[in-house]
Amino acid sequence: MSAPEIILHHYAFSPYAEKIRLALGIKGLAWRSVDVAMMPPRPLLDPLTGGYRRIPVLQVGADIYCDTHAILPALERLAPEPSLYPGLGxxxxxxxxxxxxxxxxxxxxxxxxxxxxxxxxxxxxxxxxxxxxxxxxxxxxxxxxxxxxxxxxxxxxxxxxxxxxxxxxxxxxxxxxxxxxxxxxxxxxxxxxxxxxxxxxxxxxxxxxxxxxxxALGHGRPQEMSAEAALEVAKAAEPATVEAVNAVPDLIAVSPGDAVTVTPDDFARVPVEGRLVAVDAGRIVIRRDDPQAGALHLHFPRAGFTVAKG
Ligand SMILES: N[C@@H](CCC(=O)N[C@@H](CS)C(=O)NCC(=O)O)C(=O)O
The missing domain is CATH 1.20.1050.10 (Glutathione S-transferase Yfyf (Class Pi); Chain A, domain 2)
Incomplete structure (x- = not known):
């Protein structure tokens, strides 16, 4: 089976999206580009994000990466070379x-x-x-x-x-x-x-x-995709298996399987609801079962997000 495509939901004017477009350039990757409105309503993206409203969002099958601090590590796992972290790590x-x-x-x-x-x-x-x-x-x-x-x-x-x-x-x-x-x-x-x-x-x-x-790093090799097609990709896919490393459970007092909310702690503080799949020092993964998109894993970075019992 071929590897699922990298799909970026973004708009041209977004600087955080430019950060990711250039990361795709560093890695020379082929990717699908879904154009998103500069402000809501975003009816075809919401089923994937469960209400997380910031841009960009990266999709790989039924795995949805919210925030550039989840997206860059995901790209690094998908295509380790050349690394996005030369020098400093x-x-x-x-x-x-x-x-x-x-x-x-x-x-x-x-x-x-x-x-x-x-x-x-x-x-x-x-x-x-x-x-x-x-x-x-x-x-x-x-x-x-x-x-x-x-x-x-x-x-x-x-x-x-x-x-x-x-x-x-x-x-x-x-x-x-x-x-x-x-x-x-x-x-x-x-x-x-x-x-x-x-x-x-x-x-x-x-x-x-x-x-x-x-x-001059460029944007890799983008190819347009419709938001409808991206939703179909999610529906047809199953989320990838996640190895759970619960490294900080005491701090947030939740366990895998618990109903939780994940909320940005700075801007667009919309809680996203789901069941905890995994949390470790660097990332939070929750599962959502969406009526339109099916089963999804949403990935957030640990820094900048609050996990609470739902
Ligand atoms: N910490 C977030 C910040 C993302 C962010 O604030 N993106 C801007 C666009 S550059 C945004 O979402 N603006 C509001 C919107 O487009 O709805 C990240 O690293 O992804």
Whole structure:
């Protein structure tokens, strides 16, 4: 039987999706690209995610990976070479990039909005009410611009210093997750010809070579797929077997088979309901039986999510 296809649910403008598209580029993988709306309703994705509303989502048969910190390790397991974690190794790279993205996401949006102005009202309302819980209109973000820009500049100073010895990528000769996490945030701020304003502000002139090298990683080999077809793939498949390693059971007091909810602890805090399959120091897996999609395993990273008895 041939290996199930890698299916990415995403939209072009999403920076976190760009992080994953570039990871697929590093690995040179073939994948199926399902275009998703920039905001709900997403009636053909919801049956797969059980309400987890963030983008991107990776699907492999009936296994659904939510959050880039679950998606990158999944890609690494599916196609170990070349590794996404050169130099630092996976734990340090995942920890560093988790901290980077947590610290910078709203600040990056603030810098972007400063130069880009307002997005449409319906988009702003959706992000405020159901995603960030923050008003990201230009008027609301502008008073914090100096604070946001300084926060981003502190991280870009680390970036430029790390690259100052002439290494091609942060981990050395090969690109990896740490490059992608820095890059996708810059990609949002510098997009739509904002680079001429953003680069001097953040002192990015010295790292244009690195920016070009990361962009040149490309996106692997995408081929479009309809959302309907992706749902059919899930319905026809069985979730892959998971080896349960319950390494932190005392902390969350749940056991495999228990009804649980899994909820992001930052943005879009929608609880996803299911039965616990496995939890260890790095990941949470729950099973959902969906009327449209059938039996699914949903995979979440441990960091950034709360597990509770359902
Ligand atoms: N920690 C998440 C963050 C993902 C995220 O916030 N993605 C943005 C798009 S770049 C999002 O979901 N925005 C709201 C939406 O598209 O519904 C991850 O690493 O995947």
């Amino acid at each position: 996976a734990p340090l790279a995942e920890g560093l990039t988790f901290g980077l993205e947590r610290d910078l996401w709203l600040a990056v949006i603030g810098v972007t909005v400063h130069f880009a102005g307002d997005l449409p009202g319906a988009f702003l309302r959706d992000r405020k009410d159901d995603y960030l819980y923050v008003d990201i209109s230009h008027a609301a973000m502008e008073p914090d611009f100096a604070r946001n820009a300084q926060r981003v500049a502190a991280w870009t100073a680390w970036l430029t210093q790390a690259l100052a010895d002439g290494r091609p990528f942060l981990g050395g000769e090969r690109a990896g997750a740490v490059d992608l996490a820095h890059y996708h945030l810059l990609w949002l701020m510098r997009g739509a010809e904002r680079a001429a304003s953003v680069d001097p502000l953040l002192g990015l002139g010295a790292v244009h070579g690195w920016i070009d090298r990361v962009a």
